[in-house]
Every structure is written in structure tokens, then in C-alpha cells.
Amino acid sequence: xxxxxxxxxxxxxxxxxxxxxxxxAGPGQIVIxxxxxxxxFPDTLIIENKYQFKPELPFSPGGEVAGTVKSIGAGxxxxxxxxxxxxxxxxxxFAEETLASxxxxxxxxxxxxxxxxSGSSIAYGTTHHALRDRAQLxxxxxxxxxxxxxxxxxxxxxxxxxxxxxxxAAASTEEKLALCRAHGADETINYSTDDLRERIRALTGGRGxxxxxxxxxxxxxxxxxRGMAWKGRLxxxxxxxxxxxxxxxxxxxxxGCSIVGVFHGGFQRNEPQAYKAQxxxxxxxxxxxxxxxxxxxRYPLAHxxxxxxxxxx
Numbered sequence: 001x002x003x004x005x006x007x008x009x010x011x012x013x014x015x016x017x018x019x020x021x022x023x024x025a026g027p028g029q030i031v032i033x034x035x036x037x038x039x040x041f042p043d044t045l046i047i048e049n050k051y052q053f054k055p056e057l058p059f060s061p062g063g064e065v066a067g068t069v070k071s072i073g074a075g076x077x078x079x080x081x082x083x084x085x086x087x088x089x090x091x092x093x094f095a096e097e098t099l100a101s102x103x104x105x106x107x108x109x110x111x112x113x114x115x116x117x118s119g120s121s122i123a124y125g126t127t128h129h130a131l132r133d134r135a136q137l138x139x140x141x142x143x144x145x146x147x148x149x150x151x152x153x154x155x156x157x158x159x160x161x162x163x164x165x166x167x168x169a170a171a172s173t174e175e176k177l178a179l180c181r182a183h184g185a186d187e188t189i190n191y192s193t194d195d196l197r198e199r200i201r202a203l204t205g206g207r208g209x210x211x212x213x214x215x216x217x218x219x220x221x222x223x224x225x226r227g228m229a230w231k232g233r234l235x236x237x238x239x240x241x242x243x244x245x246x247x248x249x250x251x252x253x254x255x256g257c258s259i260v261g262v263f264h265g266g267f268q269r270n271e272p273q274a275y276k277a278q279x280x281x282x283x284x285x286x287x288x289x290x291x292x293x294x295x296x297x298r299y300p301l302a303h304x305x306x307x308x309x310x311x312x313x
Contacts, residue, residue: 003095004304007058009049012305012312015061023099025073030105032085035067037093038119039299040151041215041240044312046091053265055091061308062093065100066108066118076102084108086117086283088125088268094304103272106279111287120286120293121279123151126237126264127159128282130213133267134260135233139164141210144200144227146220148185149176152237156213157183158291165211168203170196170220179294196220200227208232208255221245225252225259232257 003020025031043061045051069083079085085107089100108117131137143160147153148169160167161184169180170189177188189199200209200223208229214221218241225234225247232255239245252259268275285291299307 001096002301003060004062004301005058005060006047009047009057011048012044012308015047015305015308017302017304020095022097025071025076025099027074028076028102029073030076030079030085030087030100030102031070031072032065032067032087032098032100032105033070034065034093034096034098035114036065036118037062038064038122038151039307039311040064040122041238041311044308047308053090060092060094060098061304062095062098063090064088064118064121065093065098066114069105070097073102079105079107084114086121088121088265090265094301096301104268106276106283109283109287112283115295115298116286116293117283119151119295120155120282120291122264123155124159124282124291124293125275125279126152126262127155127213128278129264129267130235130237130262131156131159131163131211132278134262135211135213135235137163137165137211140166142166142168142204142229143211143213144168144170144209144224145180145185145213146170146224147214147216147240148180148188149173150215150240152215153213154180154183154294155291157185160213161185162285162290168200168209183292183294191220196223197227200224204229211235213237215240217241217245218243219245222247222251225255225257228255228257230256234259236261 066086087100087105092098143165145156149171167185168187169185172192212224212234215237217239
């Protein structure tokens with residue numbers, strides 16, 4: 001089989017495509033014929049040894065895949081060869097076949113296309129866990145989404161609307177904001193041209209927002225925290241800006257608000273049954289057409305480096 005390999009840590013152009021032996025399923029494992037693999041920001045970090053998970057070299061990046069079950073190891077129940085599945089193995093997805101622990105493999109319901117599923121489990125799973133479990137978002141509350149045109153951001157716009165929130169989407173270009181409006185955003189903020197703090201104040205009548213979904217980090221985090229309503233919740237999703245902000249905690253005290261960490265991978269490992277139930281609920285929403293992931297580009301395996309560069313930029 002062909003696989004994209006990280007043989008030494010570095011930028012995307014250091015990756016190579018090689019023929020590798022097909023993996024074999026050991027106890028509790030499944031081999032998946034990969035139909036498509038999602039591309040996520042952590043993929044750009046893991047190849048440079050900047051992510052919290054550090055697989056041994058050589059390895060293939062690619063943290064979420066969709067495909068069909070090729071073979072099953074001893075002790076695996078509930079799945080059969082040929083089943084359509086989605087998996088979040090953490091890495092290994094940029095290959096024609098990948099090996100995954102059965103714990104991270106879920107059968108896809110009919111009506112969910114493999115390509116859409118391949119780019120949904122991490123982004124939508126993170127957001128579903130964040131808004132429902134960590135923020136306990138309520139109908140009628142106001143949700144501010146930073147980086148709203150990215151994978152996780154756009155999923156937050158969609159799921160926030162589905163949960164009955166008023167969604168304010170913030171992004172850096174009008175093209176990105178148009179995409180956010182097409183996916184249900186009620187209001188938008190262009191933080192390349194607008195004053196983020198003043199726009200939050202204007203759009204909420206000075207009250208502030210109830211929940212901030214922040215996958216960006218950097219200087220926008222403190223501004224969003226200052227724009228929080230009483231008993232608001234700031235969801236810490238990630239730091240695509242590259243800077244982990246140091247927030248003044250007196251703001252949390254004065255606003256009676258919470259700064260809440262969201263780590264979907266930790267949720268998957270520590271609460272596997274809750275994770276499985278959540279993902280089954282999500283894929284049910286996909287099958288019903290209530291959630292529609294935006295696929296903005298597709299790349300052949302040989303152009304995986306291009307995909308990673310595009311995500312990073």
C-alpha cells in the first residue's frame with residue numbers, strides 16, 4: 001500500500017510517499033481501507049513534533065479517516081468486514097490502509113457519505129462535546145465563535161444554531177464570513193477591519209456574550225473574555241494563532257464567568273462510552289441532513305503536503 005510518511009520532523013515538504021507493507025490487525029484492532037482522511041490543524045503540528053502526542057518515526061499523519069473494514073483482530077465485536085466506518089486513530093490516516101484500535105472505530109449509518117464523515121469526527125465531535133457538555137449552551141443564549149470559518153469554527157456555527165443559540169461568527173475576511181452566514185450565523189464580525197470588542201458590545205447591547213468558542217488563541221482571547229456576559233463560559237479549544245494567551249484572571253472573578261478547557265481526545269480516552277454515544281448522536285444528525293460539513297477542497301494522497309500547507313496558512 002502507499003502511505004505518506006514523516007521520517008524526520010519538519011514542515012510538510014519533508015513528507016514522502018512510499019510503498020509500505022499492509023498492516024495486520026492484532027487483538028482489539030481493525031484494519032481500515034481508507035476512502036478519505038480529514039485534514040486538521042493538529043496534523044500540521046504532529047509532523048513538526050509540536051503536538052502533545054509524539055508517535056515514533058516513521059509515521060503517517062492523519063488523525064481521522066472514513067472507509068471500510070478490511071480485517072478484524074481477535075476480541076473485536078460489533079463490526080464486520082466490509083462495514084462502513086469512521087475512526088479517530090490520532091495518526092496513520094494518510095495511507096491507503098490504516099490500523100486503528102476498535103475503541104476509536106464507529107460504524108457509519110446509511111446516508112452519511114464517507115468523504116463528509118472523514119472530515120467531521122474531530123471538528124464536530126469537539127464542538128458537540130464543547131457546547132453541550134462543557135458549556136451547557138442553552139436556547140436563546142448568545143454564542144461567539146472565533147475562527148468561525150475553520151473546521152471546528154464552522155461546526156460551532158452549525159451546532160450552536162441547532163441548539164437554539166444566537167450565533168455571532170468572527171473571521172478575518174468577508175469571503176469567510178459569507179461561508180459562516182451560509183451555515184447559519186446570525187451576525188458576523190470581521191476582526192481584520194472591525195474593533196472586536198466594540199462589535200461584541202454593539203451586537204449584544206452592552207450585555208456581552210454567554211459563550212465564546214475559541215480555537216484561535218492569541219490576542220483575540222482576552223478581548224473575547226472582556227466581552228463576556230455575567231456567568232459566561234469561555235471555551236478553550238486550541239491555539240491556531242500560535243500563541244497561548246495569558247489571561248487576566250481578575251476578569252473571570254469580576255464577571256462570574258468560567259474558563260473551560262475542551263480536549264476531545266481526552267474525552268474519548270477517559271469516557272469511552274459517553275464518547276461513543278455522542279458520536280452516534282452526531283452521525284444521526286448527519287444522516288438526517290441537520291448538519292452539513294463544508295468540503296472546501298479535496299487532495300490526492302500524493303498532494304498531502306499541499307493539504308497540510310493550506311490548512312496551516
